Amino acid sequence: MEKKTFYITTPIYYPSAKLHIGHAYCTTIADTIARFKRLAGYEVFFLTGSDEHGQKIQRTAEAQNVTPIEYVDKIVASFQELWKRLEISNDDFIRTSEPRHHKVVQEVFRRIRDKGDIYKGEYTGLYCTPCESYWTELQLDENGCCPDCHRPVEKVSEEAYFFKISKYADSILKYIEDNPEFLEPKSRRNEMISFIKQGLEDLCISRTSFNWGIPVPDDEKHVIYVWFDALTNYLTPIGFLDDEEKFKKYWPADVHLVGKEIVRFHTIIWGCILMALGIELPKKVYGHGWLVISGDKMSKSKGNVVDPMLLIDEFGSDAIRYFLLREIVLGQDGNFNRDALIQRINSDLANDLGNLLHRTLNMINKFQKGVLLESVGGTEIDESLKNEAAETAREYRVLMENLQISDAVKLVWKFISRCNKYIDETAPWKLAKDETQKQNLSNVLYNLAESLRIIAILISPFIPTTSRRILEQLQLSQDIKLEDAETFGKLEINHVVGKPEQLFPRIEIE
Template identity: 40%
Template sequence: MFLVQEIKIPYLPCSLLEKQLFQRMLHKILHINQSLMQFLTEKERQADGSWPEIYGEVVELTEENYFFRLSRHQEWLRELIQKQPSLIFPEFRAKELLGALEKPLPDLCISRPKARLAWGIPLPFDENQVTYVWFDALLNYVTGAGSGEGRLGDWEPAVHVIGKDILVPAHGIYWPCMLRALGLPIFAKLLVHGFWTRRNEKLSKSTGNVVDPGELSAKYGADAFRYYVLREMALGHDADFDEGALAARRKGELAHELGNLLQRTGSMIGRYREGRIPVVTTPDPVSEGFRDTVLHSLRKWDELMKSYQIHLALGELWKAVQAANQLIEARAPWKLAKDPAKSGELDATLADAAAALELVLLEAACVIPETAEAGLKQLGYAGKTGAREKDWPSWPTGQGGRLLGDITPLFPILEEEKRAQE
């Protein structure tokens, strides 16, 4: 192996713009090398046998190390991915992995001499060698999942979630081969997510375009921020962050559509039915059509969530919210309340809107947990979130006669929105 002792970078007089570009290049170089030290292999040599100038002085070293026979598992892994490309999500990442497996895999060096790297974790069978950090990091997944306490099976079948930059070779090659060598099941699916960008540039401290989730959560609410990132990103692909879009989704989909639906429904139940959800024994044709629409949206939501298309799933779930708002606009409960002969229609409208809200909030709890809990409390719901009925999705039957709680805004207007209205 070969060791880079230093990186030699010549000084050149340049403009401010050139300096900024140079600083970005330097940051990338240092990011790749982590520190000013890197091990090289023969593949890094140039065609004439020399080392690229960027590596500076390269020193040849000889030392004893332990290796994991990665090559022994290569054919198994390649055949597995060829037969089950859906094991990797999105599937185009499976092609990337297969491309990396076309060439023979070198065996993986898993240790370093303790004399050179004293801070590492000693190998249990050789006190003079410490574990290579990437090998140790991957094994830590197994340890942290409770393998030593017999709890590893509690996690199966497991979906492993990683970023696209650590697919090859660490998590797409080393990791499944290590699990196989240990006699442990590999992931049920390897979910590879993309990067968040800003103005189409990767978020980076060096460019100063980093987004602080804590600040945004404090400003817009954690639920709104979580909803935005899951609604905006097609999982597996990159997505561009836009605070304006976050504010718009909070104000539009969350506050206006969902929050206003609960506010209107709860207020009218309080005004026209003394705060209790009406009892409806026989739904009319309009109710039946509305219920079919909502249940269809829930089935699509479930289907899309199971295929990791979360952004589309949320869109389907919100179709149920929009349908409930349309029902209220179309049937106009404030008009029905003026005609005693329309009492049955009024009951059906209010009960249907409350039931749709309950169904949506129970499902949306995985994305907007605090909002869902608050909304269900306002609806007088005393059950648990996260647990579906055996016949899901089905229309709620136990709502009739339930007393609502205090109705308050789910997403209060922000201070800057107030100022904009002044």
């Protein structure tokens, strides 16, 4: 039987500055989904990368007296370093400056031009160079400046190529309306529907004002402009031009995970490009929310940009991953602040999970010399624990399939709480003092170790390092499958567990 495949992408990030916690958030979500799918037996392709062209990069590089590629090389290296530290399991990293990508973009341009959907025209607009954005008269701020950065805009007029998006307006509208799964969450879907209903203008897809980009085929004074260049990255690494079999295997993509600010480009523009190419549209574009910092939008001018690398240095990657996945509901904006992070680390990771593992291993070592003995019979309390374990694994799969990640995290932690309560109900330290309770003690300790084995599997997409450490302490194989979490009682009799080691230290608040 052929393995099911799964292709997930993040946006390619722009190397004009260091990445902030919002980028880490998006990539962590994508990584978690990718890990879950691998755990569930899918053949996964997980792509992230960098979008390296444009006037802003060219100017910044000039200002630093380096070439654009020298400039981006350095920043992109820092992206890759961050993903490594965050345990991001991407299968490829696409850079739009790579030859393999140039080839694809030019070919896509050619095909659509040959079809007659790209034409040469004249673009006139009010341009803000730092933001690389055109604005309309209406959008400018009260001083007639850029509404984003409040610097003056320049009136620019240039020869440019246009993509006939207007031709596809009806088709893309129908597609979005007919396929509710294509664009989530629903609020974004509604916005896009009303946007298209206002009528679509053709899209300007080339520039002559700078040259750090991919040249238009046969008209090299033009470079291909931003979205037409960037979006096609999703086709490049899966063999669009050079490996038909691979391309068939992974396209259409299962999920493009994107920030809410670029949903429009990923549904309307990307959808129309693919329609023009005669290629299927991705199965889903999911627009996630933003991280706000203590209620404030993150921005350079406010000086509240959070550097994920510093957080990882201080708290470790799993703590950061856990917080992002648990605290922020996918699709909604979420609040990030240091107190809440420390709170979560202490209460969920150190107290609930870390201590559960520690006390369990400690009791197995203390009362049974580290050996798991056969479990025979069992009380109602034992049965309810086993049922809840099975129930948890089942619901977990459903929630993760539906991308309800924070709900899935909460569900697992509910089971962790159940385990702590189980210890209280069964009081193994009392059983240990009573010779006649030996069997009950063995049962309880077995059930706890088994529950922790299941927990380790279920949390592996969220906090992979911690999952590995739990399996290590339980002295179990790292080769895990989701199915293994769905059956209670897989631990072997006479299995010897390891010594407890603290998973997460509590963080003292000064």
